[in-house]
Amino acid sequence: MPSAEDADRPGDHPALDALRELPPTSLFVFDAALDLQRYHAAAPHHVLGEVAGEPVEDGSAGLLDEEVYALLRKAQEEDRMQTRAVVSRATSGEERALTLAAHPLRDPDGGPGGVAAQIADLSGERHDYGRLDTLVEEEALIDRSLNVADTAQRLVDMMAARLADTATVDILDCVLRGELPRHATVGPQSLVRRVSAGADTGERMPVAFPVGGRHGYPHGGPFARALADHRPHVAVLGGDDDWWLSGMVERKLAPAGAHALIVVPLIAEGRLLGLAALYRTGEEEPFTQDDLATAVRMVRQAEQAVDNARRFTLEQAAAQLLRRSLAPGAPQDTRTVHTAEGHLQDIGNAWCEVIPLSGARTALVIGDVAEPGVRGIALMGRLRAGLLALAEQDPEPGELLSRLATLTARLARDVHLGLRAPEPLSTCLYLVYDPVEHTCQAASAGHPAPLIGPGDGPMRTAPLDIGPPLGPDRHAYETSRFPLADQSEIALFTSGLTALAEDGPEDGRPHRSAALREALSHARGSLEERCDQALGQFLGRRPTGDALLLLARTRPLPPVDVATWELSDSPEQVASARRSCAEQLTRWGLGDLAFTTELLVSELVTNAIRYGSAPVRLRLIRDRALVCEVHDASSSAPRVCHATGNDERGRGLFMIEEMADRWGVRFDPGGKTVWAEQDIGEETPAD
Known part of the structure; x- marks a missing residue:
């Protein structure tokens, strides 16, 4: 040695x-x-x-x-x-x-x-050593909160346990809203809100002034000096100059019998956030300069956490404002689809949509954006806008998602989004219910397959091929088709909901839905009640993301509201089609629409016979609008021509555009369907 x-x-x-x-x-x-x-x-x-x-x-x-x-x-x-x-x-x-x-x-x-x-x-300073040792451990706890009140309460608990009999934290109102004071100087006339108080016994709120109440400070004493110079102050109370203390005790802002006080301002970016106060009563020794140094260290650690929480509050407020302007409102029911929506946790990234389509069909959409915060909400708004524009063109679900994937790949390269290119950006499920054919068409970009069932019994996973999520790479998606029984229910949900369950993968699918399927199978009552009961099974568990459930109850269109005629490719079929439609409108009580409808039928059938391929089918649908559809086996798309005064042709689709409230073309494996709608108004048939 x-x-x-x-x-x-x-x-x-x-x-x-x-x-x-x-x-x-x-x-x-x-x-x-x-x-x-x-x-x-x-x-x-x-x-x-x-x-x-x-x-x-x-x-x-x-x-x-x-x-x-x-x-x-x-x-x-x-x-x-x-x-x-x-x-x-x-x-x-x-x-x-x-x-x-x-x-x-x-x-x-x-x-x-x-x-x-x-x-x-440090044997001679065991008290200070233990205090600082605990402080190091508890500082980490302060940093974990992104809530101003929670951070303030942790600071109070730490100060009361280590330094004082009683501790309080008051925060400016603007800070609780996520803002900094407009002026660097905050006077006694400024109102603050008490957000936390504690005692060395572990008791919360030993000071009677309630949390959440607003108050100002006296115009003299350590509080006024701390507001003016943004410096910590230590004082021995009970002298003639402490006239301000009796007023604070009467207003129940300070404990009675306090003989020592430390006031430490919380500062961020040179602006005052609030004040922390520590009191000693009874036979405790007055505060020392070492106590003041320790209190300042505690507050300095907390004020950074308070400022982080303030910034988070501001960002959350901006995110919610942006989401309200970009996200869809409550889903709107159609005549053949009734929906109920529920959130177990809503952080702004998931969304759902109910879109009326031509031919009395309804699209059910659900998506979940991976990017958090304001960027994720902005991306959600852009994807939703793109999807709505694509839905107006009425492609099949697989084709729609393929086009949306191209749009998403472009967004991934947008430097303003600041997204990391290798990661997926969003998942999306697009499902179309046809109440005439009693079928569903669906495609998924990385989203869990929906659950289907009778609504009062077992639910099962829909037979759906799940493609890759939407991201920086383009992908092609396949459309899955499956029949749907009368009075069925369809459940669309996010993976944040099913991730709450501890069940394993089913049939090799990457998303788990056994717990949700079980909950829906046993739920009873109205659609809204069933939605609440199913979500109630997951209460108390912390979702990993948005936990969103969209329940849809389907109902086929009554056969009496659909009329179909098979036509040959002979030009004489045009007059016969007009007469058949007029007679059907009379039976429906829609005779006042006969003239316009005959003109629409004449143009649509003529174009199908002249430019399309047999077989030709004419169909009238009485829904919330009168729908006239002509289907033929050709996949060539019609085009609106603006004929000149001397042209003898080219006015057919232009006339349809002028007479119909909406019109369009949709394609399927068997050809195309050209359709035109007229609003019925008060003549809408009762459900």
Whole structure:
């Protein structure tokens, strides 16, 4: 074991010479094998233990336990300083509180060397040492909250437990809204809101003034000085100058019998956020400057967390405002589809839509954007706008998602979004219900397959091929077709809901829905009640994202509201089609629409016979609008021509555009359908 005299020789180890310049402590140097080589301590027995006032024979006996060796090794391996508290018990039985800092050293060639250990004896400052040790642990807890009130309450609990009998935190109203004060100076006339209070007994709100109440500060005393100079203040109370205190006690803003006070302002970007106050009552000693330093350190840690929470509040408010302007409202029912929507958690990224389509069909859409916050909401709005524009063209679900994937790939390259290109941006499910054919067509871009069932019994997963999510790469998606029984229910949901369940994958699909399927199978009542009951099964579990459920109850269109005629490719069929439509409108009580409808039928059937391919089918549908459809086997798209005054042709589709409220073309594997709608208004048949 080297002697203290050997340790005092200068120049033997440059690192040791440098450590000697630090505040008086005991210093120890270990080689790469962690054998003690030197130490520098005027009285090493004050650090490592004592026997009747004499140093122990082996100075390392009280230091080098396995815990300390582990710290030294960690400093070597990670090549950075490590710190830890050590409690050493001397032979006399006295405990000493030590703090150990291990500094990695390097050899002359720059490679890994030994370790220098710096040891300070804090036994005479055990109270302060314990206070700061706990403070380090609790500071991490303060940083975890993104809520101003929660952060303030954690600060109060820490201050009351370590420094004061009672502690309070008051925050400016604008900060709770996510804003900073407009002016750097905040006077006593400014109102603050008490957001937290606590006592050293662990009791919340020992001060009677309720949390959430607003108040101002007196125009004199430490509070007024802290508001003016943004500096912490410590005061001994009870003097003639403390006239302001009685008013605060009467207003129940301060505890009665307080004889010591610390006021520390919370500052961010040079602006005042609020004030923290610490009181001592009874026989407690007045606050010292060390107490003030500790309180300031606590508040400085908390004020950064408060400012982070303020910024988060502001961003959330902006996100919600943006979402309200971009997201769809409540889904609107159609005659053949009734819906109910429910959120277990809504953070702004998931959305759903009910879109009326031609031919009395209804599209059900659900999507979930991966990007959080304002960027995710903006992306959701852009995807929704693109999807609505594509839905107006009425392609099949697979083709619609393929086009949407192209749009998403372009958005992924948008530098303004700041998105990381390799990651998926969104999932989307697009499903179309046809109440005439009693079928569904659907396509999925990484979204869970819907559940279908009778509504009062077991639900099952729809037979749907799930394609990749929408992202930076383009993909082609397939349309799945399956029949749907009368009075069925369809459940569309996000993966944030099914991720709450602990069940495993089903049939190899990447999304889990067994728990939701079970909940829906046992739910009863109206559609809204069934939606609430199903979501209620997941209460108390924390979703990983948006937990959204869209339930749809379908109803086929009554056969009496559909009339279909198969036509040949003979031009004489045009007159016959007009007469058949007029007679049908008379039976429906829609005779006032006969003239316009005959003109629409004449043009549509003529175009199908002249430019299309047999077979030709004419269909009238009485829904909330009168729909006239002509289908033929050709896939060539008609085009509106604007004929000149001398042209004898080219006015057919132009006339349709002028007479119909809406018209369009949709394609399917068997050809195309040209359709035109006329609003019925009050003549809409009863459901």
